[in-house]
Amino acid sequence: MNIDIFPKKDLLDKWRRDTKWYETAAGEPPKCLRCGRAMPSKISHCALSRYIDVQICPECGTEEAMLDWDGKALPLRNWHAAQNAEASVAPVEGEVTLMPTCGFPEVFEQPRREVWGHPNGFPMSELCYARADHDGYRWHTTWTRCQDLPKDAALIGEVDGLYGALLALPEFQTLHTLRKMCRNCAEIVAEEDPNTYNLFAETPHFHVWLRLITRERDYNLYCHYYYKAQPTEKTA
Ligand SMILES: [Zn+2]
Structure with missing residues (x-):
């Protein structure tokens, strides 16, 4: 990708x-x-x-x-x-384009799904998200599932494909290059906090929200995946 x-x-x-x-x-x-x-x-x-x-x-x-x-x-x-x-x-x-503006604000208005350990839950359409920190050498990622994974392996491939391609970008190799890219290309969340940014993307089946935090010794990346249309398959 x-x-x-x-x-x-x-x-x-x-x-x-x-x-x-x-x-x-x-x-x-x-x-x-x-x-x-x-x-x-x-x-x-x-x-x-x-x-x-x-x-x-x-x-x-x-x-x-x-x-x-x-x-x-x-x-x-x-x-x-x-x-x-x-x-x-x-x-x-x-090709996927990372944009500084959100093309899917309705996602954040959705009713929320309760997930164990997350009292505020997640928007109903959220499938999963990755949370990662960069230790100066490499990324360390943890995935959280917000609902059952789809049976269709191609959808999982889409999630992994985007995430892999993201971490392979030259801009994602160090916190320094990440910060430089954020200043130039991302949406700053609040002017008084120069370390927190948003980027948005779309793949064939998902809306994707990236939250980037360029501070050291913090979680530096959250990558959220929302279904554009919930698959109708039975997951039981
Ligand atoms: Zn000039």
């Missing part, structure tokens, strides 16, 4: 097209993906973004460095190219 973190693919794709200008220099130079100003006419005068593998204008390069000094960043979705939908690549089948 391939995972894209919105709007990385769109920006990379746009930049791939923009670089062609530097081969021919015909017409207007491309616009900076970050601010929309004209890019320098020589590629050696551009700056490499510290958050994504594209060149940006020198002013943006300096601004990124200064913000980074304060532990801040302009989220990629606020970049000029992402905001003006100049980029926008059609979704690819079998």
